[in-house]
């Protein structure tokens with residue numbers, strides 16, 4: 001990415017957006033603006049393309065953490081999936097997802113809670129899904145431990161996440177902007193190393209691909225996707 005773009009984005013965030021957010025009511029922003037922003041930005045063409053690479057591999061009882069507005073629902077293969085359990089603490093995003101769920105031929109249950117404490121039995125899930133969520137969860141290690149607990153032996157965690165870039169310049173910029181980014185982006189951190197985080201929480205990565213998704217700024221566009229097993 002051209003340096004000028006980095007400077008432009010950081011200037012806007014640091015000097016305009018962040019101070020503005022401190023002045024306006026944050027909870028109003030989180031209830032009214034953020035869900036619409038997440039719904040829209042997470043439906044970008046490259047992100048939808050990434051979803052299509054992993055979601056059709058889900059089978060059996062599926063746990064989707066941070067299901068958000070339900071953009072993955074259209075990609076589940078109803079001939080392989082028995083049930084989807086969507087976990088998300090956002091009531092506003094849950095309402096958006098429920099509208100999509102009505103159009104789907106899949107049994108879906110929504111749990112309005114966090115992935116750090118999943119109200120499911122040990123060894124009760126065949127597939128866990130995390131798309132663009134491990135960046136936003138306040139305690140991703142606790143969530144991965146919970147996923148490990150509820151997954152059946154041999155079960156799969158399928159993921160597509162954005163995170164820390166392997167390029168030093170981009171990573172440095174991610175670290176810089178991460179000081180403010182979570183404030184405006186629903187807690188989203190830019191600099192988490194997703195594959196490392198999954199592995200250090202006791203998963204074996206079976207498949208992993210990485211790239212900058214096309215048409216996306218590099219600081220938010222470095223994607224990790226694949227499959228891991230506990």
Ligand SMILES: C[S@@+](CC[C@H](N)C(=O)[O-])C[C@H]1O[C@@H](n2cnc3c(N)ncnc32)[C@H](O)[C@@H]1O
Pocket residue numbers: 038042065066067068069070071072087088089090093113114115116130131132133136137138139186187188
């Ligand atoms: C960037 S959105 C991604 C939504 C969805 N996974 C997708 O692929 O479009 C991040 C999601 O993580 C959810 N989230 C934030 N904190 C969470 C937590 N502690 N546990 C589970 N989900 C959480 C947010 O409510 C939001 O729906």
